[in-house]
Amino acid sequence: MDILIKALYNHGHNITVLRTTRSWYTKENATHYTSVTVPVSESFDEEFIKPILKRLFATERSATSVFNFVSLQFEMFATMTKVHEMVCRMVRTMFEDDDLMQSLREQQYDVILTDPAWGAGIMLAHYLNVPLVYNVRWITSGEGHHAIAPSPTSYIPKTGSGLTDKMMFNQRIKNLLFYVLMDIQHRFLIKPQYQAVCNKYFHPHVDFYELLQGADIWLMRVDFVFEFPRPIMPNFIYMGGFQCMPANPLPQHLEDFVQGSGEHGVIIMSLGTFVSELPQDITEDIAAAFAKMPQKIVWRHLGEKPTTLGNNTLLVDWMPQNDLLGHPKTRVFVAHGGTNGVQEAIYHGIPVVGIPLFFDQYDNLLRLKERGAAKMLSLSTVNENIFYQAVQEVFTEPSYRKNMQRLSDLHRDTPLKPLDSALFWIEFVMRHKGAAHLRNEAYKMPWYSYYSVDVVLFVLTMVLVPVFLTVTLVRWVCIRLHGRSKIKNE
Template sequence: MVLASLTGNLLTALAALCAVLILPVECQPKSNILVVPVDGSHWINMQVILKELHSRGHNLTVIRSRTTFYIPENSSFYTSIAVPGIEEEFNLAFYEEMVTRHIEFRRTGRFLRTLKQQWELGKLWSDGIDAMVGTMIAMFEDQEVMTMIRDTKFDMALVDPAMPTGVFLAHYFKLPIVYNVRWILMGDSHFTFAPSPLSYIPVTGSELTDQMDLSERVLNMVVYLIQCWQFRFILESSYRPVLERYFPPGTDLVSMVLSTDLWLVRADFVFEFPRPTMPNVVYIAGFQCRPSKPLPDDLEAFVQSSGEHGIVIMSLGTLIAALPKELTEAVAMVFAELPQKVIWRYVGERPSTLGNNTLLVDWFPQNDLLGHPKTRVFVAHGGTNGVYESIYHGVPILGLPFLNVLPI
């Protein structure tokens, strides 16, 4: 039943998209869609929707950063427009340093740890928003780019609102908006589009569940108030120059974000804590899941060499390739003691404790490995794509929540 639900979510998403375009479910061809994705793992699932829309005759134009990590300039199913990006400010080393700080936080008690993590999130916003605002102003001032977008006469915008670029662009050109969303620039998307009573709905980053005693509810409220302060005095105020320069007087960020026509949420209500939702929300978690394909010959040979014990795979997502040295050595030592073979997505100095049973790779076909009959456990950071691919293939997850306050 779970597999049927996950595999049917892509069709549900496409039907919802067609409704926004005021078209029958078959989707008439030649609609022009402006696509504003977010880099990294978010791009992985956005591609699935784009390929399907292209196969149904739609014309897709992707706004990509000139310094993107993963979004190709040339593609068989979309054209692209390059705009200024912030990847030089937020390179992969930045995320690895951030993981190191969060690991240090986790050595303290929960209350203090939670406050430190929220402070770190605020610092991240403060460090990054100035760069983001600068790139957005540069984009709006690039007459060639803006003319190209205007002349294409788009019918709608498909946006990942974890970064605000697509929200601003769609409103500037007065386009209907569809979100492909799990996290949003303000945090958990549910807290943005639906009422969220703090008595039983844990705030992201609080590390709480829906069963809270009095002290936990106090902590939940404190985290919520901190996030409200961060949004009001860091996030919203920082984007004020963009709003005042390019939008009518009185335009505010929250109203812009909320005025989308449809939310395609990369979550499944079955696996969420009970909470209110809204009628213009479609849950599409796992729509990127698919049956596994054969592995490359060298990888298949390594997997088969595991015998009856099978394999363990480990990945911390597209942005975290390595851990701090002390932790890396400890993880490698534990892996060396396992009877299973291990495939570890890792970039960095080879750990001195690495066992002969562990293969280090800078990339692996995650979905195909999760679908392999010899895969026993997935060691992961808890990203949305990996979680639902594991559910789809029935593979247990050993979670390493190093980035539990960030939108991944």
């Protein structure tokens, strides 16, 4: 979101960022925004996420696949429930602070830009009666398309299912199962928490899910080069790769290391911000595999230094990922499949070896794999040999790079840059005090109206009742006539 905020600031807008005392990334002081800090006792920060990641890694690497699936689902459900509890406590703290809310009302904001994966911004927009814009595709209980756009489970895979848009019968059953699981999570674990806040602070009959569905603009960090084709709504704006840009020169020490790779080139590895290190045995295997390769390796790694580390591998605390991916020496990207990394790889045309860990990462990598631009590995089975062979396959097989270059060409061939499109629609909402004309009102309909169950029942009634009455009348006439005939014969 910081990229959008800086771009808005450069367009002359004044931005206020609402953060907590335990915000992981959002700094209290910055030149491009003014911050308002809400006190909290716990938050979705590094201290919270690290023990959860350890449990997830342990679960994924143990027992059978069925056990893994059930255990991972329970772990993720428990984690998300806990996170939403923290968000709701933050909202209550905000709404109970009369001075804070009065100050926010007096500012008369033009728009609220929020991450809909957490419901605080959604309820704040309703409280202040300010137009609402989302900046990602994820909502409190899954993927945003499914909230308001037609999403048949027959060809639209649910997040986490590991399926594509081409499903056999048994795969459609699996997809429906994931839909049911997500619906259960939403109905019984997540929505009740936010609804309780709505019931306390808003007028009666304010439904949280309708507030969520009623955003003016949904900025989606995807495009159809990456996403499977599917129905969308007029207020869905695709801005996939909005953070991507041409590579800047590398710091001198990094440029010297990269140039030292000669004709072999460079492999870069990063598992994103959440994951600073993998389990130690996997780290040792990966380091040993890298040590056998002729390429130079730049690896973002914050944990204990592997004992098997080769002289060709440079460990860094932080890397200019976009600039490295855009460097002419870079050949392969080893990644966890996060949205930023996947889109930057597409932008620069670098094929991927993926090790998905959680959330949407498996689905992101699956889309690249389906397009022949990535090789996927599993945390439960990866070892030195498997990792080495996967990297070498992507490195030596030309189709991976060719397919990724094609995706890059398609992604870049647009009349308007994704960031410019996002800025236009944010400012559009500001100019017109919302975008109600783009919102489909279907989300306000009860399910039986949405699926026309009431209409079907009415039509069936109108057809079947006359048929039933006609059949009954004919039967009655036949019985009477038969009775009279019988009496005459006797």
